[in-house]
Amino acid sequence: MLYSRSGPHGRQWGLAWTIRKVVPVLFATTVLLALLFSMGESTRAAYTSSNSSYLKYTTVTGFFLQDDNSTDAKTFDYTEVNLGLINRTYPTDDSFDPSGKKTQWERFANYVSSLNSNAASNEQYKVLIMGRHGEGFHNVAESYYGTPAWDCYWSLLDGNGTITWADAHLTPTGIQQALVANSFWSNALATAGIPAPESYYVSPLARCLATANYTFSNLSLPESRPFAPVIKELLRESLGLHTCDRRSSKTWIHSEYPPWAFEPGFSEDDPLWDANTRESSSHQVARLKTLLDDIFSSDNNTFISLTSHSGSIGAALKALGHRTFSLVTGAVIPVLVKAERLSGQAPYTSIEPSTTGAPSCTANPTPTTAAVSAAASVSATPTSTSL
Ligand SMILES: *[C@@H]1O[C@H](CO)[C@@H](O)[C@H](O)[C@H]1NC(C)=O
Ligand SMILES: *[C@@H]1O[C@H](CO)[C@@H](O)[C@H](O)[C@H]1NC(C)=O
Ligand SMILES: *[C@@H]1O[C@H](CO)[C@@H](O)[C@H](O)[C@H]1NC(C)=O
Ligand SMILES: *[C@@H]1O[C@H](CO)[C@@H](O)[C@H](O)[C@H]1NC(C)=O
Ligand SMILES: *[C@@H]1O[C@H](CO)[C@@H](O)[C@H](O)[C@H]1NC(C)=O
Ligand SMILES: *[C@@H]1O[C@H](CO)[C@@H](O)[C@H](O)[C@H]1NC(C)=O
Ligand SMILES: *[C@@H]1O[C@H](CO)[C@@H](O)[C@H](O)[C@H]1NC(C)=O
DSSP: OOSOOOSOTTOOSSHHHIIIIIHHHHHHHHHHHHHHHHTTOOOGGGGOOOSSEEEEEEEOOSSBGGGSTTOOTTTOOGGGTGGGBOOOOOTTHHHHOTTSOSOHHHHHHHHHHHHHHHSOTTEEEEEEEEEEOOOBHHHHHHHHHOHHHHHHTGGGSSBOSSOBOTTOOBOHHHHHHHHHHHHHHHHIIIIIOOOOOSEEEEOSSHHHHHHHHHHHTTOOOOTTSOOOOEEOGGGSOSOSSOGGGSOOOHHHHHHHSTTOEEOTTOOSSOSSOOSSEEOOHHHHHHHHHHHHHHHHHHOOOSEEEEEEOHHHHHHHHHHTTOOOOOOOTTOEEEEEEEEEEEESOOOOOOOOOOEESOOOOSSOSSOOHHHHHHHHHHHHOTTOOOO
16 A cells, blocks of 8 residues: 555545536537637637536645746756655644654645545545656657758658658657656655556657556556556647647557557547647647546546646646646656636636648758758867857
């Protein structure tokens, strides 16, 4: 037993109501979203799950270093600091751990469980553990060509003849990053009493499937908490234009990861990617809010793992009221979230339309031999100022 299961672990509110009212609407919403998106138009209506109530999210700060303004995301290494869990006491320590023998994670899990036991009937707390995929071939290509040339030209192609980045796979470095996460979890489960995730949600893009697989496949998990991922369409990266963000078929995913589950309604072919339009940031935030609403309305569990992308984790953080925290490839961020179901209509947020077409290239996107050798000589001689 990794930590006390005494609290009402599977806390939930109005589940019957939720399943009857919200789940069908969420399905309809997903279909609507696809429809509206393919028309190159998006409206708030696509995300309005109901006019009678909505979920409001708050990030509860003071528990993880990542939610502290003074933590620098660029240099932060979660493996060195227990995933960012702050060393502190909780109001529930005295009764749970009178002799001071429990670990930080055990005391934290107990505290979160007490927050749920004492929460009002319209409130719940969850700990979301969000991991970005390891380095993919598209990440390497974007660095190689530079972002302007990537966005205006290369991102629209499937590859360059040497490497392929359509539904980008992990590079050997990316696999290594996922194995670092694997050894982090392996040690933290064995020595730090970290609660194993109770649910696992994964983006359908190949780089996230592989990252989740290498991270969680062969851990010694408690029997009650197996690694049983569910693939969720809305967890994917920004929609459209870039081929690295176009997913493979359900048949292909199933053939690579036969035991993994798909959420209900997951379609054979990619329903959301469009070759001519790129999703706006506000659309992405609304999409991730819809995903969170789905999880918070249908999943009783508290510790929830999500494997996703920099843009979509950033959008989820925004929907959760968390400060900006950009994850480097392979990084992980935990967030303690309070959700409240409030009556009435959600406050209005505007959703910008998707942009049509890629930006035009302002220079030849193909590196000339001279530019490539100049770049090589610059990186070989770091003191060079001839950038
Ligand atoms: C919510 O109300 C608006 C108008 O007030 C209406 O257009 C819309 O269809 C309603 N949405 C739902 C899901 O009932
Ligand atoms: C963190 O920064 C934000 C924005 O700069 C500010 O509004 C907030 O008060 C800061 N929080 C703390 C705890 O300093
Ligand atoms: C918490 O304390 C331990 C030693 O007791 C230390 O190794 C660890 O780095 C500390 N973690 C943080 C996040 O400060
Ligand atoms: C394709 O891109 C990779 C970097 O992503 C680069 O190493 C390789 O040289 C490129 N191939 C061609 C033919 O330009
Ligand atoms: C999944 O992970 C396991 C264990 O690390 C590995 O042996 C297997 O090849 C991986 N599967 C795929 C499709 O990458
Ligand atoms: C999990 O698999 C990776 C490589 O696939 C290996 O390095 C690691 O030791 C394995 N861990 C366990 C607990 O079997
Ligand atoms: C949530 O928990 C209740 C009882 O604790 C259980 O009956 C129900 O099936 C669970 N629902 C889901 C979606 O797991």
